[in-house]
Amino acid sequence: MISVFLPHPRAARRGFTLIELLVVIAIIAILIGLLLPAVQKVREAAARMQCANNLKQLALAMHNYHDANQTFPSGGDRAGGVRYLIGWPAQVFPYFEEGNRRTTIDGFTTNAVTTIMPWRFVVAPHNGQHQVFTGPVKTFVCPASELGNLSPDSNAQTAEITAATQGALHYRANGGSATVELVQGTWSRHAWYSTSGIIYPQSKVRMTDITDGTSNTLLFGETSSAQGRALLSRSWGGIQPWTWGFYNYVDASSPANTANGWLTIDSKVLTYSIGYAGTFYTNETPYTSAHAGGGVNVAFADGSIRFLPKSTDLTVLQKLASRAGGEVVTLN
């Protein structure tokens, strides 16, 4: 009798209709669609900041090196038949918490950092496949880069280069302006370099030599993207690992033959605009990045970090690259 007034137990559980469900799903989808680009933007900004922070660490390491040695690290010199040497990275390891890496390299042989060629040879004492070279160095890697923290550098033309992957180097030291104190190496157009920067072949630049002002002179620039190319990380003008700093033509001369010219691998001459995607010469690898808009982080000699847009005036850039050009620079 009572049961007549009670609703049927099944009828009480009225569910969602299909339309309601679809509407809810659509709303959630729209919300996620709005959220994702924002998340992506934040991730990008974080990567760019991490990238800039690495530059800051390197600039501070350079300053500490300068305090200890009264000069910035040299862009390299050589005696005898040694080639493909390590450049400034090994010099500043102890100044940014990578002292153990330096100690390990020092253990390979006497004066290891100025005599071994890990980029070229696997055998001892070069030990090109040792973990100290094949493991990434966090401070050298821009997290925004699409290239990853290792630098594949094998080159089809020179089969004896054996180190397939070594730690990447996404920051190149300022080797000077293309238009100031140019040295036209006679070996090839690729061996032209400049002595107007902070780090260049046989350099011994002190803070007091930077007469344009340390806040107006570049110390490092970012070279961290292949900009869609498959192969920018390869060959000599590409983004080489930190294990190769410089090269002097020709092989057997002692001391170095400066007239022949040098290849500067871990320091670069400023010839092209930011994000330049065209043909370039070995010592003049352009500043590139994967940041939105294509601008790059740079470090100045006073340790300050700035983000330069892709459309930065090329002549202004070159003025920033020379340490004593006497130019007046206005940077927006």
Next chain:
Amino acid sequence: MIRAIHCTLAAALALAAGCADPGPKVVPVRGKVTYNGNPVTSGTVTFTPTAGGPPATGEIGPDGTFAMTTFKSGDGAVPGKHKVFIAAMAGPNDQLPESRSPTPPPTIPVKYTHPATSPLTADVGDTETAVTFELTGPLK
């Protein structure tokens, strides 16, 4: 009325694009590079405004022609006088420096390849400009 709608639409679009600064005016620049009368088949032309401003670059095609780019592909260069230099080396255009020999030989006299030694200049007018660079002399 339609004009007003267009303006409103344009303003709305500009707002949507974050009110981007249109930047300096650029005019289309096309040209050709030859060496001893033959087209230079690959390389990159760089224009640097002597009065300051954004640089422009142009990829040289297989027929020696190029179109300059400042902000967007093919938009040209800022009007005025420019210093010009051309990077060009052996290897077809689609073969990037990385996949050529480690130090590819030159295909044009080296003096044209560097901003400090190149004698080339270009005058970009207020309207579409055509330029021709006839390179001569020994390679080295």
